Amino acid sequence: MSEWLSTGEMIDRLKVGEVAEAEEGYTVIRNNNGSITYLNKEPKYGQYLAINLTTHRLKWRILPNYVSFSDAMKAVEEGKNAYCEFQDETIKFESYNNKLGSICKDNACTAGGGAEIKLAWINAGKWTIEEEAE
Numbered sequence: 001m002s003e004w005l006s007t008g009e010m011i012d013r014l015k016v017g018e019v020a021e022a023e024e025g026y027t028v029i030r031n032n033n034g035s036i037t038y039l040n041k042e043p044k045y046g047q048y049l050a051i052n053l054t055t056h057r058l059k060w061r062i063l064p065n066y067v068s069f070s071d072a073m074k075a076v077e078e079g080k081n082a083y084c085e086f087q088d089e090t091i092k093f094e095s096y097n098n099k100l101g102s103i104c105k106d107n108a109c110t111a112g113g114g115a116e117i118k119l120a121w122i123n124a125g126k127w128t129i130e131e132e133a134e
Helices: 007-013 069-077 119-124
Strands: 019-022 027-030 036-038 059-062 082-086 089-096 099-105 108-111 126-129
Touching (some): 007 059, 069 082, 069 089, 069 099, 069 126, 082 119
Antiparallel strands (some): 019 027, 027 036, 082 126, 089 099, 099 108
16 A cells, blocks of 8 residues: 555545545545545535645555556557465566566566466456556
8 A cells, every 4th residue: 555645645645537535535536636625525525735734744545556467568569567465465566668578566576578467466457557647
């Protein structure tokens, strides 16, 4: 899971379409126009996040943007790295020359030609795509 952030840090890092949740259970989303609104019924759904004494003290984490296995492999073909979270493990799928270069697990990597993608990872894994550094 991602790190806990102050309200200011969350506002600075949250990208359009991403969702963040507070320790207290509030969830917010950054909209296409840059605004941040609540997704919960309380406070009211769609209400803008306001900075006040309560929200200033909240701790937030940005939730991963999970994608399908197919989308993850398309990203690898586009030169990005993909990750699969499966049973408390994170498996990295590294792109090399827009192909699967290697699969890394527990700091050990297997080159793409000899690497195996397990069916359980495809069916039950939670897939994410590495964001490019800004």
